[in-house]
Amino acid sequence: MNWIVLKALNEIYNNGFTVMRSTLLSDIDIQFLLDQTGELKLGINRINEGPGFKEFYTKNHLKNFNSYLSFLGANELLTPQIRFQESDIKILMELKNGMDSGDLLPVRDEIIIAEETVRGVSQMFFKNEKYLEKSESLTSAVKTILNIDSLANDKDQQYKxxxxxxxxxxxxxxxxxxxxxxxxxxxxxxxxxxxxxxxxxxxxxxxxxxxxxxxxxxxxxxxxxxxxxxxxxxxxxxxxxxxxxxxxxxxxxxxxxxxxxxxxxxxxxxxxxxxxxxxxxxxxxxxxxxxxxxxxxxxxxxxxxxxxx
Missing domain, CATH: 3.40.1360.10 (Dna Topoisomerase Vi A Subunit; Chain: A, domain 2)
Structure with a gap:
């Protein structure tokens, strides 16, 4: 589930509806709530709250969304352009916790000394070595959290x-x-x-x-x-x-x-x-x-x- 969907569900929780968009209608979680549970209903140019939605949202998403919102805002990552997956936000939060505790500082220092690549950092923290290459905004967020100015663009790793x-x-x-x-x-x-x-x-x-x-x-x-x-x-x-x-x-x-x-x-x-x-x-x-x-x-x-x- 990406940030656009997470934000739309929160809008429905707070306002009773969100503006209909193709990105929402194509999302499998939105489709499930529309077609299978009926907890969301289609209206004219909008997606409305259905029976049981507030209970569902409170149980499954409200606490997490508020923590994501607070984290993104506190770290100046909350822009209209972000499309982070929920799993990406969790990883960024984990990186932030590691930096704050000091546990991640030796790794961060090694990344700088080694002039690590985008692929190298991607392989360390995300699904695979190419994951970060797909998103400049996520790469920028990682650099912000780790307090790193730049990552090398080459695809070779020479350091342990x-x-x-x-x-x-x-x-x-x-x-x-x-x-x-x-x-x-x-x-x-x-x-x-x-x-x-x-x-x-x-x-x-x-x-x-x-x-x-x-x-x-x-x-x-x-x-x-x-x-x-x-x-x-x-x-x-x-x-x-x-x-x-x-x-x-x-x-x-x-x-x-x-x-x-x-x-x-x-x-x-x-x-x-x-x-x-x-x-x-x-x-x-x-x-x-x-x-x-x-x-x-x-x-x-x-x-x-x-x-x-």
Whole structure:
């Protein structure tokens, strides 16, 4: 649901109607309220409140809308042109909280030092590396929240991001950025975190001599484990952390990494069995069988490291 729809629903709640627009009539949420529940009604050149709409809106949207409105206004992002998705606003709010708490400052500083690209920042915080390229206003909002003047326009990433600690004893290379945004626990346990940018791992060839034990944390899906195989070829000493988070349905979570169809003698969805021990292969086979995956950030990082250690 985008901001235009969110604002229109709030207008209906406050005024009993909103002006009819094609963008509203084509929205699936508006269509559902019009055609399925009857909580909205079509009028002449407007969309009217229907029976039960106020109760529905109060329960599902009012609190969230007020928080979005307050956030956008406070950060000077509330312009007539914005078309942010609700999920985009939630991410921006999360970034703001991370900046205010200080947890995100090391990542922000690394982005500046590395002269990071739009694609690089997009891959860190949004659905994929191309997501921010579709919206100049959203890219501008991210720069505003992170207090960054500019992002590079090239499409190459040459830097890895490091969450340092005073006396590092271990290194964990993370597929995603989430653990680096929560620095207190890994620092307390003397764990240095690296983030190379998902699939953009060729830069690891230039890491130099690694004297500490190094581990890999990832989504347990096809893409995450496939990336691990490539990382393992670059850093043969790296060890895969075994997850402790709960698995979720790929379909229900609308996840975009799918297990490959099985071949006659393939039980690991095309993954190379020589990269995995028996315990890991057993879990992968179960995930494939149930069409599920394990999100990296649902794991307890410290527990994973201590278990393998």
């Amino acid at each position: 991001y490091v969450l340092q600690c005073e006396k590092p004893e271990k290194i964990v290379l993370c597929e995603n950025l989430d653990f680096l945004k929560r620095p207190s626990r890994p620092r307390k346990h003397n764990i240095e975190l690296w983030y190379a940018g998902g699939k953009n791992i060729a830069k690891l060839k230039f890491s130099g001599e690694i004297t500490l034990p190094i581990y890999y944390s990832c989504d347990w899906d096809y893409d995450g484990l496939h990336i691990y195989q490539i990382v393992k070829k670059i850093l043969p000493q790296i060890r895969l952390l075994f997850p402790n988070g709960a698995s979720k349905s790929i379909i229900e979570t609308e996840h975009k990494s799918f297990w490959k169809p099985k071949g006659h003698d393939d039980s690991l969805s095309g993954l190379d069995p020589t990269f995995f021990n028996d315990q890991e292969k057993f879990l992968i086979q179960n995930l494939i069988s149930d069409n599920e995956w394990i999100m990296e950030e649902t794991n307890d990082l410290i527990e994973m490291v201590e278990t393998i250690g």
